[in-house]
Amino acid sequence: MDAFFASIEQAINPRLKGKPLIVGSRNSPRFTVVCAASYEAKALGITSGMRSQDAFRICPNLSFVPAQQDRYIWTSRQIFTFLKGLGYPIQYCSIDEFTLDIGDTQNCHKLSSGIQEKITQDFGITASIGIGKNYLLAKLASKLKKPAGFLEINEENLEDILKGVPAKKICGVGEATNLLLENLGINTCLDLYQKDVLFLKEYLGQYGINLYFGLHTKEEISISEHEDLPKSIGHSYTLSKPNQNPGFISAWFRLLSEKVAERLRAQDLLAKTVHLWLELPEFGHFSRQKSFSNATDDGALIATRAMEIMAKNGLIWPNIRAIGVTCSGLILKEYEPLFLEDKKRNNLLKAVDRINQRFGEEAIFPAVIKLTNPTTGTL
DNA sequence: TCTGGGGTCCTAGGACCC
DNA sequence: TCTGGGGTCCTAGGACCC
Numbered sequence: 001m002d003a004f005f006a007s008i009e010q011a012i013n014p015r016l017k018g019k020p021l022i023v024g025s026r027n028s029p030r031f032t033v034v035c036a037a038s039y040e041a042k043a044l045g046i047t048s049g050m051r052s053q054d055a056f057r058i059c060p061n062l063s064f065v066p067a068q069q070d071r072y073i074w075t076s077r078q079i080f081t082f083l084k085g086l087g088y089p090i091q092y093c094s095i096d097e098f099t100l101d102i103g104d105t106q107n108c109h110k111l112s113s114g115i116q117e118k119i120t121q122d123f124g125i126t127a128s129i130g131i132g133k134n135y136l137l138a139k140l141a142s143k144l145k146k147p148a149g150f151l152e153i154n155e156e157n158l159e160d161i162l163k164g165v166p167a168k169k170i171c172g173v174g175e176a177t178n179l180l181l182e183n184l185g186i187n188t189c190l191d192l193y194q195k196d197v198l199f200l201k202e203y204l205g206q207y208g209i210n211l212y213f214g215l216h217t218k219e220e221i222s223i224s225e226h227e228d229l230p231k232s233i234g235h236s237y238t239l240s241k242p243n244q245n246p247g248f249i250s251a252w253f254r255l256l257s258e259k260v261a262e263r264l265r266a267q268d269l270l271a272k273t274v275h276l277w278l279e280l281p282e283f284g285h286f287s288r289q290k291s292f293s294n295a296t297d298d299g300a301l302i303a304t305r306a307m308e309i310m311a312k313n314g315l316i317w318p319n320i321r322a323i324g325v326t327c328s329g330l331i332l333k334e335y336e337p338l339f340l341e342d343k344k345r346n347n348l349l350k351a352v353d354r355i356n357q358r359f360g361e362e363a364i365f366p367a368v369i370k371l372t373n374p375t376t377g378t379l
Numbered sequence: 380t381c382t383g384g385g386g387t388c389c390t391a392g393g394a395c396c397c
Numbered sequence: 398t399c400t401g402g403g404g405t406c407c408t409a410g411g412a413c414c415c
Contacts, residue, residue: 004415025383033383035415048415051382094386094415172388174413206389207412236384273407289408324384386414396404 002147004096005036011124021063089221101221134219162190234326255369256325261299270295272329279322
């Protein structure tokens with residue numbers, strides 16, 4: 001989908017249509033970055049990832065909408081369900097991107113325009129479609145004609161198209177890799193496409209091998225019964241200014257851990273590993289992880305473990321600017337707890353989840369994480 | 380000059396097992 | 398205690414994507 005979050009906001013609110021608009025990561029236009037920019041905003045040079053203050057400098061009468069994840073997730077699911085109904089093997093790539101294996105379907109142009117019309121009709125937004133023999137080429141094709149575009153890369157036009165596109169347009173080639181490629185004299189996608197696997201292996205290691213086969217292999221998407229488990233679930237928050245108050249910091253540990261735990265429980269997952277991530281004004285980024293033998297979906301325990309990791313590394317209430325808690329080592333929760341104490345705790349958490357589902361996300365929560373101003377993060 | 384927040388994959392060294 | 402060889406798991410951190 002094109003400028004997904006911004007397009008949804010414009011579809012819902014007609015007053016925003018045709019206007020430069022950004023969707024911000026937080027409620028306030030200050031202290032936030034651009035999550036998505038409408039095409040009208042992009043035309044002025046506003047890009048996602050940019051600080052919203054800078055965006056306002058470029059365009060003072062920019063419209064601002066805080067991100068409303070629920071809407072985007074809902075729309076994404078509706079589109080996924082529609083695409084799945086077409087009967088081709090499908091893969092979820094990200095909230096606004098899906099891959100279909102259409103095999104040897106002859107008239108892919110007709111299929112594509114049908115999909116595009118349906119999405120525009122039902123949701124008021126546009127999609128771009130790329131066709132290729134594998135994910136990397138299809139994804140590249142979809143990027144080249146945005147918005148509302150269609151491009152097929154096939155054996156006949158492949159060289160013509162790739163020779164005019166810089167190599168860094170390929171998904172996975174970022175700044176560091178691009179610099180390496182430039183030093184090897186590889187500037188266009190075609191340069192990269194024509195290198196052999198041994199050459200790429202020599203200079204890029206395992207990544208070079210993956211890149212070679214990713215570009216050349218004819219790919220198939222298998223229809224797997226169970227959806228893949230996520231690898232990690234995490235939340236982080238940047239404070240408006242550094243803080244080292246133990247009560248304040250531990251409240252944030254708990255809040256982030258609760259958000260993670262809630263998502264674990266929603267997907268019937270337990271986590272074995274807890275990652276702690278901190279940004280310390282004096283030291284920069286700090287991250288440590290630890291695995292535990294008993295996996296958990298309890299926010300209180302996750303918070304305790306995160307704080308243990310901090311203390312074990314000699315950090316006793318350091319001055320903190322940003323804090324993150326992530327869980328990995330995720331396994332499916334297949335059995336209910338055996339012991340009475342665990343069972344009671346489990347039932348309590350389930351009840352809390354049900355109350356919040358019914359009455360809103362913050363209907364009930366541990367008292368220690370009561371924040372009077374979530375924007376500034378004051379207790 | 381990283382600004383925020385949510386992710387994935389890969390590397391390389393250490394601990395530990397047989 | 399060191400000699401050899403094979404393997405897994407854990408951890409820190411880099412690169413990249415949206």
